[in-house]
Amino acid sequence: MCGIIGIASSKLVAQNIIHSLKKLEYRGYDSAGIATIVDNEIHEKKCTGRVDNLEKLLFKNPSKGSLGIGHVRWATHGIPSQLNAHPHSSDEVSVVHNGIIENSTLLKKNLEEKGYKFKSQTDTEVITFLLTDFLKSYDLVDAINKTLKALNGSFALGILFKKYSNIVVGARRGSPLAVGYGPEENYLGSDSYALKSMTNKITYLDDGDVCILTNNKIEFYNSENKKINKKILTLSEDKQFTDKGDYKDFMSKEINEQNITAKTCVKEYVDQLRKDINLYNFPINPKDIEKIVLIGCGTAYHSCITAKYWFEELTNIPIEIDIASEFRYRKINFNNKNLYVFVSQSGETADTYAALDLCKKNNVKTCSIINVVESSIARSSDFVLPIHAGPEIGVASTKAFIGQMLVLFILAIKISEIRKEINKTDYENKIDDLQKLPDLIKDTINYCQDNTPIIAKDFIKAKGSMFLGRGLSFPIALEGALKLKELSYLHAEGYPAGEMKHGPLALIEEGLPVVILAPKDRYFEKTISNMQEVIARGGKVILITDEDNKIISENVRFTLKIAKTNEYLSPFLMTIPLQLLAYHVAALKNCDIDKPRNLAKSVTVE
Ligand code: F6R
Numbered sequence: 001m002c003g004i005i006g007i008a009s010s011k012l013v014a015q016n017i018i019h020s021l022k023k024l025e026y027r028g029y030d031s032a033g034i035a036t037i038v039d040n041e042i043h044e045k046k047c048t049g050r051v052d053n054l055e056k057l058l059f060k061n062p063s064k065g066s067l068g069i070g071h072v073r074w075a076t077h078g079i080p081s082q083l084n085a086h087p088h089s090s091d092e093v094s095v096v097h098n099g100i101i102e103n104s105t106l107l108k109k110n111l112e113e114k115g116y117k118f119k120s121q122t123d124t125e126v127i128t129f130l131l132t133d134f135l136k137s138y139d140l141v142d143a144i145n146k147t148l149k150a151l152n153g154s155f156a157l158g159i160l161f162k163k164y165s166n167i168v169v170g171a172r173r174g175s176p177l178a179v180g181y182g183p184e185e186n187y188l189g190s191d192s193y194a195l196k197s198m199t200n201k202i203t204y205l206d207d208g209d210v211c212i213l214t215n216n217k218i219e220f221y222n223s224e225n226k227k228i229n230k231k232i233l234t235l236s237e238d239k240q241f242t243d244k245g246d247y248k249d250f251m252s253k254e255i256n257e258q259n260i261t262a263k264t265c266v267k268e269y270v271d272q273l274r275k276d277i278n279l280y281n282f283p284i285n286p287k288d289i290e291k292i293v294l295i296g297c298g299t300a301y302h303s304c305i306t307a308k309y310w311f312e313e314l315t316n317i318p319i320e321i322d323i324a325s326e327f328r329y330r331k332i333n334f335n336n337k338n339l340y341v342f343v344s345q346s347g348e349t350a351d352t353y354a355a356l357d358l359c360k361k362n363n364v365k366t367c368s369i370i371n372v373v374e375s376s377i378a379r380s381s382d383f384v385l386p387i388h389a390g391p392e393i394g395v396a397s398t399k400a401f402i403g404q405m406l407v408l409f410i411l412a413i414k415i416s417e418i419r420k421e422i423n424k425t426d427y428e429n430k431i432d433d434l435q436k437l438p439d440l441i442k443d444t445i446n447y448c449q450d451n452t453p454i455i456a457k458d459f460i461k462a463k464g465s466m467f468l469g470r471g472l473s474f475p476i477a478l479e480g481a482l483k484l485k486e487l488s489y490l491h492a493e494g495y496p497a498g499e500m501k502h503g504p505l506a507l508i509e510e511g512l513p514v515v516i517l518a519p520k521d522r523y524f525e526k527t528i529s530n531m532q533e534v535i536a537r538g539g540k541v542i543l544i545t546d547e548d549n550k551i552i553s554e555n556v557r558f559t560l561k562i563a564k565t566n567e568y569l570s571p572f573l574m575t576i577p578l579q580l581l582a583y584h585v586a587a588l589k590n591c592d593i594d595k596p597r598n599l600a601k602s603v604t605v606e
Contacts, residue, residue, distance in 0.1 A: 028074025347375020
């Protein structure tokens with residue numbers, strides 16, 4: 001994780017670095033720092049906490065210089081502290097780093113033997129001293145190359161040099177890095193979002209690339225040290241997504257725009273006139289697919305679980321789901337008749353990217369379902385299906401989850417149609433249902449907006465909570481528990497309701513909040529029986545259902561009656577009360593909603 005920025009200009013850069021770091025805070029926010037070159041000397045300022053603290057520091061003691069680098073940190077090696085904050089500088093170089101240097105212990109030992117004195121506990125400082133050391137015997141390009149070759153692990157780097165005081169250097173292996181072209185200045189950034197207020201002309205570095213920026217020139221070198229040209233992309237305008245508007249935080253904005261996410265996504269993929277889905281150029285003919293493997297992390301993984309239910313219902317294709325961090329290290333029997341599908345909001349998640357890379361090395365076909373279309377995962381996949389959610393800024397994923405599920409559902413019905421495993425009427429009915437979904441989502445948001453704050457109060461005092469569901473509601477229970485944990489720091493467990501009696505039932509005691517997801521589907525009666533088992537043991541049940549029957553609500557503390565839809569679309573509506581519940585619990589606890597502690601939006605380390 002961590003966010004890096006670099007600017008080579010002819011004007012003062014500190015203010016723009018601060019501005020861009022604020023946009024990168026979603027990647028890490030435990031400390032921040034900046035380094036600039038002034039009168040051929042490196043000047044570094046850093047502090048713990050948010051970029052606001054750094055801004056205050058600069059207000060009292062401004063940073064001069066027309067060349068600079070900045071960093072927001074998500075700690076990997078060493079606690080969040082001023083000493084561990086980036087940049088890490090010697091007299092000769094200053095470095096900001098995103099990623100992990102896996103052989104840092106060994107490198108550090110060698111450098112210490114040479115007399116280098118480390119100030120921090122970070123892995124990054126070895127890069128600073130390696131560069132410093134190589135610069136004693138080599139010119140700039142060779143010193144950079146020798147340093148990068150010595151590093152194992154992943155990195156995106158921004159580097160300043162005392163001796164070469166008109167350049168900013170960027171390098172990438174495993175962690176993302178973008179370059180921006182501005183008027184009389186050029187930029188480095190962990191993503192294009194951070195650079196957007198300065199330019200819409202962007203190039204993405206590929207693994208192994210190095211770039212050298214001055215205020216009026218950018219040079220690129222590949223891993224073989226050959227000078228290369230790179231394509232310049234023009235970014236689209238998406239201001240409506242990156243502005244909080246009247247909302248208190250990005251999360252409430254993003255929850256509220258989920259109907260728009262669904263509408264855009266349906267519009268992009270569904271041809272209402274022809275009653276068809278616009279998906280072509282599959283990397284494998286769907287008729288020949290022997291197995292689909294769905295891979296993701298966290299919330300994205302939960303969308304993979306929902307998709308397993310859809311694919312199994314709609315096709316005869318065997319489906320496997322996998323957590324990327326497990327998949328990448330297992331012995332996998334790859335098969336080129338299988339389709340490997342990667343789900344990721346950011347498109348930069350290190351484990352998901354590594355799992356995709358493993359597939360590519362084994363020459364199998366890959367498809368990615370992503371939000372950030374310029375991301376590393378999108379650029380490396382054979383087939384890319386964007387979710388069209390627009391930038392998601394809140395660290396806890398909400399609208400991207402809805403988008404991921406929707407694209408997976410659309411993919412499932414299209415593959416089923418191509419394979420002739422769904423009949424025409426059923427296919428067309430499902431397309432009609434998709435058109436209605438955005439309005440149903442909107443109604444559910446409005447209804448739950450008013451009803452969840454009161455329910456949230458019960459969670460504050462409780463020891464923990466449980467989320468239970470069967471079938472398609474099971475992954476949504478997992479997602480509800482994850483949202484509550486990450487936003488409110490309260491313990492929560494998600495379970496298949498039928499699994500309760502195999503252990504978790506022991507946790508139920510007087511007053512424990514238990515959320516029961518019970519749409520009127522084929523599991524309904526069984527889920528309600530599980531609910532009764534919870535009530536009998538004193539659990540405080542919050543029932544979320546689309547069923548009218550008042551009897552089922554007896555002895556239930558709260559019932560949320562959401563809109564009725566077809567069984568297979570219920571996950572979209574069931575998700576919303578759970579997002580809002582987590583939101584309101586966190587708000588009652590005064591937690592930082594958009595930036596929960598210890599987390600980051602883009603998980604670019606293992
Ligand atoms: C939870 C959350 C995370 C992400 C996970 C994968 O709210 O946001 O669990 O879903 O880190 O991230 P992406 O989708 O960017 O690969």
